[in-house]
Amino acid sequence: MERMLAYAHAHDKRVYVTLNTLIKERELPQLVETLAALAGMRVDGVIVQDLAVGRLVRNYFPSIPLHASTQMTVHNTPGVRVLEELGFQRRCWRANWPLTKLRQ
16 A cells, blocks of 8 residues: 555555445454554545544544545535534535536
């Protein structure tokens, strides 16, 4: 992963890591290890579905940019505002979302 990340950055490309699953309690220690490694590698962001993972990233790994997955099913302006308040920097929209909706 580190070599791939270095290669991408050397070619002016970004690498986002998807953590698009709901995390079970017993998986938290491995998740923390993974996030620590990703922070050390300086990934360009993580894309998450689980709000608890988002909170963990924001509170303990603030150097990792936080992006909301389409799997969060946030589909309106109030939802996007909540994500902003929680520290999410981007929202990944589903592919068939109309551009007129995005511009709002």
